[in-house]
Amino acid sequence: MxxxxxxxxxxxxxxxxxxxxxxxxxxxxxxxxxxxxxxxxxxxxxxxxxxxxxxxxxxxxxxxxxxxxxxxxxxxxxxxxxxxxxxxxxxxxxxxxxxxxxxxxxxxxxxxxxxxxxxxxxxxxxxxxxxxxxxxxxxxxxxxxxxxxxxxxxxxxxxxxxxNAGPEEIRPDRCIRSDDIDFEISPILFAKKDPLLVEFIENKIRIERKVHAAIKAKAVRDKTEMLRKSEERMELLQKMRKRSGINECKDE
Ligand SMILES: C[S@@+](CC[C@H](N)C(=O)[O-])C[C@H]1O[C@@H](n2cnc3c(N)ncnc32)[C@H](O)[C@@H]1O
Incomplete structure (x- = not known):
């Protein structure tokens, strides 16, 4: 086979x-x-x-x-x-x-x-x-x-x-809380507690740390806005990492 x-x-x-x-x-x-x-x-x-x-x-x-x-x-x-x-x-x-x-x-x-x-x-x-x-x-x-x-x-x-057709249909729009991130990390993965979800989010956190360090090292004058956006994203990912064992869609 x-x-x-x-x-x-x-x-x-x-x-x-x-x-x-x-x-x-x-x-x-x-x-x-x-x-x-x-x-x-x-x-x-x-x-x-x-x-x-x-x-x-x-x-x-x-x-x-x-x-x-x-x-x-x-x-x-x-x-x-x-x-x-x-x-x-x-x-x-x-x-x-x-x-x-x-x-x-x-x-x-x-x-x-x-x-x-x-x-x-x-x-x-x-x-x-x-x-x-x-x-x-x-x-x-x-x-x-x-x-x-x-x-x-x-x-x-x-x-x-x-x-799941009808009011209980699981779809991104039903679970949207924080705009773009729910399209990036599917609420369904939280709801079903996918065994690889924690690692998946941690990979994103690792990448974001590198992005943050690269912005810091950049020889540009005004990087405040770029750093702020990166820090905001990092905070959001950390929150998601914490919640990754919880069935968010059902509990909220
Ligand atoms: C990386 S391979 C993926 C092979 C297989 N689906 C898999 O997941 O292992 C991508 C294939 O998509 C084909 N492809 C690219 N654009 C396409 C299109 N518009 N319509 C049909 N096939 C396409 C390529 O020729 C190539 O064979």
């Missing part, structure tokens, strides 16, 4: 048995091949904008399942799919802004899929904000370690269609 990395396994865990999927930006194709192999997804689509990555996927198919005809497609984002053609879309390992661009390219089509599993490599806050502003609800999130990085996996649905 194909062994998935912890990151790809966490993504695979979001797929319910019987759900069809399209893996957009599939590259090596391991995720859809493994989902099919495990009998979890009866129909998988492997899609990529570049021929090179699709060749990698084809080589993996030939190595593991040469008899099976997989559905490989070339093109940008969801342009290779018909509306509602699959139940779940996976877009993993790309920048958050590119993921938003792919989904925004055809919003009604993006909303025709019941579930989006997204793993942005950066600009995660911008992607969450984009989802919120464009009528998606974030249902679930999880952190997963990959080498020295902690990856954020987001499961979103068209708003009003999720299992």
């Amino acid at each position: 194909i062994k998935l990395s912890d990151r790809l396994q966490k993504i695979a865990d979001f797929i319910e048995p019987g759900e069809s999927i399209a893996d957009i930006g599939t590259d090596h194709g391991f995720l859809p091949i493994a989902l099919w192999e495990r009998g979890r997804s009866p129909h998988v689509i492997l899609s990529d904008i570049n021929a090179g990555p699709l060749e990698k996927a084809r080589a993996n198919i030939n190595k593991y399942f040469p008899e099976k005809q997989f559905d490989l497609r070339i093109g940008s984002g969801i342009q290779t799919l018909k509306p509602a053609e699959v139940e779940a879309i996976v877009i993993a390992g790309m920048g958050g802004l590119l993921i938003a661009e792919i989904l925004g390219d055809d919003l009604p089509k993006s909303k025709s899929y019941r579930k989006l599993i997204l793993q942005p490599r950066n600009a995660q806050d911008k992607l969450r904000l984009w989802l919120f502003e464009n009528g998606f609800a974030i249902e679930e999130e999880v952190l997963v370690r990959e080498g020295k990085y902690l990856c954020e996996i987001i499961m979103a649905v068209p708003a009003g269609f999720g299992r």
Whole structure:
């Protein structure tokens, strides 16, 4: 059986048995091949904008399942799919802004899929904000370690269609207290007490300390405002670090 990395396994865990999927930006194709192999997804689509990555996927198919005809497609984002053609879309390992661009390219089509599993490599806050502003609800999130990085996996649905649909729907807007930070560190990670949340926040604190030291060392005259902003952010992160064992959304 194909062994998935912890990151790809966490993504695979979001797929319910019987759900069809399209893996957009599939590259090596391991995720859809493994989902099919495990009998979890009866129909998988492997899609990529570049021929090179699709060749990698084809080589993996030939190595593991040469008899099976997989559905490989070339093109940008969801342009290779018909509306509602699959139940779940996976877009993993790309920048958050590119993921938003792919989904925004055809919003009604993006909303025709019941579930989006997204793993942005950066600009995660911008992607969450984009989802919120464009009528998606974030249902679930999880952190997963990959080498020295902690990856954020987001499961979103068209708003009003999720299992938490209605007044109890968990979405960023419901939990907003301090503007931007809730898009950067998801309230869902607090609510579910994600085991990697403390480390995730501590990483951000470490980075902010470096930013603060770099501003101090800078040979510019007026750095007061920059230092103030950095200190404010540090204070906020420290508060979040303290609260990271508490179910904030429910208790407030
Ligand atoms: C870093 S790989 C990620 C591979 C895999 N999804 C994973 O998470 O391990 C990113 C892939 O996205 C593809 N890609 C980039 N922009 C794309 C777009 N607009 N539409 C489809 N695929 C795209 C690239 O060709 C590349 O194969």
